[in-house]
Amino acid sequence: MNFTDQLKKQIFLQAQRIVPQHQLSRVVGKVAASENPIVKNIAIQAFKTKYQIDLSIAQQQNALAYKSFNEFFTRSLQSGVRAVDADAKxxxxxxxxxxxxxxxxxxxxxxxxxxxxxxxxxxxxxxxxxxxxxxxxxxxxxxxxxxxxxxxxxxxxxxxxxxxxxxxxxxxxxxxxxxxxxxxxxxxxxxxxxxxxxxxxxxxxxxxxxxxxxxxxxxxxxxxxxxxxxxxxxxxxxxxxxxxxxxxxxxxxxxxxxxxxxxxxxxxxxxxxxxxxxxxxxx
The missing domain is CATH 2.70.70 (Glucose Permease (Domain IIA))
Incomplete structure (x- = not known):
């Protein structure tokens, strides 16, 4: 790991310790639960683009049809996409x-x-x-x-x-x-x-x-x-x-x-x- 990467890692770790973890999570939680079309559509589109989310296997493939970011994030998959191994053992x-x-x-x-x-x-x-x-x-x-x-x-x-x-x-x-x-x-x-x-x-x-x-x-x-x-x-x-x-x-x-x-x-x-x-x- 070069010096720049090591520095980035240390800054990231230090931020973990000083950021108000629970307060930040509560704020994000309110945004994620919002059903305001503008708020949830911006959040969904940005997340979908950044992480290249594959909706082809989702039950609902239209990203903007989800009522909130939370609903999008916890989306269900199409039947049969994930087969559960049938061996009893x-x-x-x-x-x-x-x-x-x-x-x-x-x-x-x-x-x-x-x-x-x-x-x-x-x-x-x-x-x-x-x-x-x-x-x-x-x-x-x-x-x-x-x-x-x-x-x-x-x-x-x-x-x-x-x-x-x-x-x-x-x-x-x-x-x-x-x-x-x-x-x-x-x-x-x-x-x-x-x-x-x-x-x-x-x-x-x-x-x-x-x-x-x-x-x-x-x-x-x-x-x-x-x-x-x-x-x-x-x-x-x-x-x-x-x-x-x-x-x-x-x-x-x-x-x-x-x-x-x-x-x-x-x-x-x-x-x-x-x-x-x-x-x-x-x-």
Whole structure:
């Protein structure tokens, strides 16, 4: 990395620490939710152009037909565009995106990036709920701005708890993953916990800078309260069913108990994935 690139990285990281993260995200959230035609059309067109959004796979292909930027951002896809792997033993990607990291959880520590780890206890924010995953398996899937932003079930199970965890709102990308200690365990997040035929499973929806909200099928859109909020559920969801969505994007982390499943060798850090694509299988 040359001096100019290094300087840009340091300025970006410093800005992450001094910008009013939550206030900025609330302002962006109001704009993203606006149904004013001028506001939402400008926002949609600018975003579509910048990130070269492919609407050919969307259910609604006319960008200006969406009622708000949020509706555009969380757009549904055409039926059949994302096939969910039908093998009863397969584990599938919960989202379109890129694998940030995946592998074994070693001594309760999840690998974030070179030189960076965070603990399962920190991520789930409840030692009792985190206990089953201490020596298990994890996969972190990053959703870039251009991606489809609904999160789906990687495996069938019964949703038993959701835990809202307040936190910071650092941007989520390769630079912050490599330089912000415990990034995913520091940002605001929604922990979803399941009983499955192979034991406990968790899907953690991690917020980020200017993410205007997280929503799940069990809780609706999350209203940040600044405190831990645990809710009990008994909701059966099949592999591939929609679990939640991001209003602006971030990251989904999947956790399994030890000795229950394994990731396919073809997948590693920076591999691209589509929702429903097989990533692993039961042992």
């Amino acid at each position: 397969s584990i599938v990607s919960p989202a379109d995106g890129m694998i940030s990291q995946l592998g074994k959880i070693v001594d309760g520590e999840v690998f974030q990036a070179k030189g960076q780890h965070f603990s399962v206890d920190q991520l789930i924010a409840d030692p009792q709920l985190a206990a089953p995953f201490q020596q298990g398996q994890f996969a972190t899937v990053y959703l870039s701005p251009k991606d489809y932003h609904r999160v789906h079930m990687p495996f069938s199970g019964r949703l038993t708890e959701t835990l809202y965890v307040p936190g910071e709102l650092f941007s989520v990308n390769q630079v912050t993953a490599e330089n912000v200690p415990g990034l995913f365990a520091r940002n605001e997040r929604m922990v979803c916990l399941f009983d499955t035929e192979i034991g406990r499973m968790a899907v953690v929806l991690v917020g980020a800078m200017i993410v205007a909200g997280i929503e799940t099928v069990a809780t609706g859109k999350v209203k940040p309260t600044g405190r831990l909020e645990l809710q009990k559920h008994a909701l059966e969801l099949n592999k591939g069913d929609e679990l939640g969505r991001f209003y602006l994007g971030s990251t989904a982390i999947v956790l399994f108990e030890p000795n229950t499943m394994q990731w396919d060798d073809a997948f590693k850090a920076e591999s691209t994935v589509n929702m429903g694509e097989r990533m692993g299988a039961l042992l």
